[in-house]
Amino acid sequence: MAFEYLKSISGGMDKNAVLEELMHVYGDDVWHYAFFLTRRKELADDIAQEVFVKVYERLYSFRGEATVKTWLLAITRNLVKDHWRSAWMRRVIPFGLRRRADGGPSAEAEAMGRFVAEEVWRIVLELPRKLREVLLLHAHHQLTHTEIARLLSLSEGTVKSRLHRARAKVTQRLNEEGAQ
CATH class of the missing domain: 1.10.1740.10 (RNA polymerase sigma factor, region 2, helix turn helix motif)
Known part of the structure; x- marks a missing residue:
């Protein structure tokens, strides 16, 4: 539109x-x-x-x-x-956050996929708001760095920096939890 x-x-x-x-x-x-x-x-x-x-x-x-x-x-x-x-x-x-009680999985692959997605979203939701917001706008809403910068009244460099830090923190947390 x-x-x-x-x-x-x-x-x-x-x-x-x-x-x-x-x-x-x-x-x-x-x-x-x-x-x-x-x-x-x-x-x-x-x-x-x-x-x-x-x-x-x-x-x-x-x-x-x-x-x-x-x-x-x-x-x-x-x-x-x-x-x-x-x-x-x-x-x-x-x-x-209250967790929804979903029904049982229909297949093992679907259950594992849902588990991984929930873990990633949980980690993303635990990020500081500044990092979480930039990551959501870029990854989920597929806005460009310029659009995010305008929306949040930031410079493009700040957007890129926050996006990089958000990705790094999510990766670090996934690796930490995977090692446990």
Whole structure:
């Protein structure tokens, strides 16, 4: 979905249809990014919903300086930051991640693959927020260094450095846990 697609709104396209398309195309990315930052499903649900409310209100203000995906992730990040700064959040002590109880694996290979993926995500979630966020934006959302730098208001060199440190820490932790 490109900027031209959003510009077509003024050409008579229904604002609700555009929002529905944005939610369909980018809804999972917004939710996963919110969850990755907050580590709470319910809060990620609320933030993702609020992101699309803000998008609906500001749909005509999209300037096209970044991709639509980067714009949505920036809104998501700002809403998470607003939540962290809120007085309510400072009074509440967040609890750790709750693990889902999945059903039994259908095959040994599938079980091992899931185990490895869970371990990697657990290690990534334990990274400091600055490293975790850059790694997620690059690996999961496939943003470029330039897009990440714009989104986080950092230099590209800082993004590259944080990405390198994040990968090194994940590799080090995987090697440590593999040796045990």
